[in-house]
Amino acid sequence: MQTIKIGLLGFGQIGSGCYTLLKMRSRDLAQQCGVRFQVKKIAVRNLRKKRQVKVPAGLLTTDAMSIVRDPDIDIVVELIGGVTDARKLVREALLRGKHVVTANKALLAEHGDEIFELACRRKSWLLFEASVGGGIPVIKALREGLVANRIDSIHSIINGTSNYILTRMSEDHMDFSEALKLAQAKGYAEADPRLDIEGIDAQHKLAILVRFAFGGRVKFKDIHCEGIATIRKEDIEFAEEFGYRIKLLAIAKRGHTGIEARVQPTLLPKEHILANVNGAFNAVLLRGDAVGDVLLYGRGAGSLPTASAVVSDLVDIAKRGTDRFADLTLVMRAIRSELRVASISTILSRYYLRFHITDQPGVLSKISHVLGKYGISISDCVQKIRSQGSVVPLILLTHEAPERSVREAIGVIDRLRVVRGPSQVIRIESGSPQ
Ligand SMILES: NC(=O)c1ccc[n+]([C@@H]2O[C@H](COP(=O)([O-])OP(=O)(O)OC[C@H]3O[C@@H](n4cnc5c(N)ncnc54)[C@H](OP(=O)(O)O)[C@@H]3O)[C@@H](O)[C@H]2O)c1
Numbered sequence: 001m002q003t004i005k006i007g008l009l010g011f012g013q014i015g016s017g018c019y020t021l022l023k024m025r026s027r028d029l030a031q032q033c034g035v036r037f038q039v040k041k042i043a044v045r046n047l048r049k050k051r052q053v054k055v056p057a058g059l060l061t062t063d064a065m066s067i068v069r070d071p072d073i074d075i076v077v078e079l080i081g082g083v084t085d086a087r088k089l090v091r092e093a094l095l096r097g098k099h100v101v102t103a104n105k106a107l108l109a110e111h112g113d114e115i116f117e118l119a120c121r122r123k124s125w126l127l128f129e130a131s132v133g134g135g136i137p138v139i140k141a142l143r144e145g146l147v148a149n150r151i152d153s154i155h156s157i158i159n160g161t162s163n164y165i166l167t168r169m170s171e172d173h174m175d176f177s178e179a180l181k182l183a184q185a186k187g188y189a190e191a192d193p194r195l196d197i198e199g200i201d202a203q204h205k206l207a208i209l210v211r212f213a214f215g216g217r218v219k220f221k222d223i224h225c226e227g228i229a230t231i232r233k234e235d236i237e238f239a240e241e242f243g244y245r246i247k248l249l250a251i252a253k254r255g256h257t258g259i260e261a262r263v264q265p266t267l268l269p270k271e272h273i274l275a276n277v278n279g280a281f282n283a284v285l286l287r288g289d290a291v292g293d294v295l296l297y298g299r300g301a302g303s304l305p306t307a308s309a310v311v312s313d314l315v316d317i318a319k320r321g322t323d324r325f326a327d328l329t330l331v332m333r334a335i336r337s338e339l340r341v342a343s344i345s346t347i348l349s350r351y352y353l354r355f356h357i358t359d360q361p362g363v364l365s366k367i368s369h370v371l372g373k374y375g376i377s378i379s380d381c382v383q384k385i386r387s388q389g390s391v392v393p394l395i396l397l398t399h400e401a402p403e404r405s406v407r408e409a410i411g412v413i414d415r416l417r418v419v420r421g422p423s424q425v426i427r428i429e430s431g432s433p434q
Helices: 013-024 026-033 064-068 084-096 105-122 138-144 160-171 176-185 200-215 233-241 305-322 328-336 363-373 403-413
Strands: 002-009 035-045 074-079 099-104 151-157 244-255 258-269 281-288 292-299 348-358 376-383 393-400 424-428
Touching: 002 013, 002 305, 026 035, 035 064, 035 305, 035 328, 064 258, 074 084, 074 305, 084 099, 084 393, 099 105, 099 176, 099 305, 099 403, 105 200, 105 328, 138 281, 151 160, 151 200, 151 376, 160 176, 160 200, 160 233, 160 244, 160 281, 176 292, 200 244, 200 258, 200 292, 200 328, 233 244, 233 292, 233 348, 233 393, 244 292, 363 376, 363 403, 393 424, 403 424
Parallel strands: 002 035, 002 074, 074 099, 258 424
Antiparallel strands: 151 244, 151 281, 244 258, 281 292, 348 393, 348 424, 376 393
């Protein structure tokens, strides 16, 4: 039986999970694809680090480049994360004609054009199932199961940390900082959680989804991105009063002026499928013109769930190694044409607006007058009354309005003397599907 030799770069959460899964399933995998996988070398940063998963002496090295340059290695599995070293190593592996599997969304979002182009030129496999949605096979669904469709939209929860924080805020009435601390204590959030809570991790993943769902190059910086750090407990509670939950959504859809792609906190009706994706779970809702709505749900992170996606890429390469060009059409399309990403200012949406106002007669009419001047009409309103002169929240939901008008109106409202502090603006997504 043929042996495929693997060079593993990284032995952290995912690298060690991958090694464990390959060992656990070695017999089944050999039966299924007629080859044996052998991890020949593993790169780490620190040889002295205590590791929960034990490996034979001599397997570990700190010289990742020596693995990439080893003529005996067939597939390089990049699981070190970060961009600079990962980019050098992946480029070198591809230049040497090796196949590459990676879980590195930052690398693919920021340098995808260069790396996919290189893989095509060198006629090598470059597979990345684990880079979006952890264990959820969303890339495979786009590449294979949904290949007969034109994808019209993606609505997704693809950052488990943010979803965990928002779930705790909603179910346990915590404020943001309390929920973040809990996420860190449970190991869902890094010590430096900025990539997650500022939406950048989801922005990276959405850039990859957009490329393969809509077929073209996309600059990840063109994807509008807002995180969850400004969401207050009161926003979660007011949203509930109106029948909504707040989720960090990564959305992409075909619009009149290009692909609308954005990562944003969003009000979703409580009965919406994605409003019920809780904790650290992820979900991707795809709409194809032939199939309609397809929901993929599962663990978007974690050692074995993510390793499950990495190993599925290895099996793909093992099974189709001789037929490697069949799959390149999708990659070619995704790098040869340019996708136009519509500017956020051109989108139409409904909005949740929260103001802190001094509680005195005529404030609501002042604010609605400004909104009216910008053509924004109000669909619902809640004003909490305390005592004359105190600061109270005023919440308005709007009918559909252009983003540009809403931003300009808010700029004016925030300068009114009766308004205290910056206003909150959260977009609302419509109700279907349920
Ligand atoms: N964690 C998840 O749930 C998850 C989910 C989906 C995708 N991913 C992606 O998977 C990749 C790996 O994530 P992870 O969570 O496994 O990271 P991690 O736990 O921090 O592990 C990183 C590993 O890479 C090694 N390493 C880092 N830089 C190196 C270098 N220059 N040379 C050699 N070894 C190096 C580290 O060595 P030491 O052990 O010696 O420090 C460590 O073993 C990232 O791209 C991440 O975005 C992670």
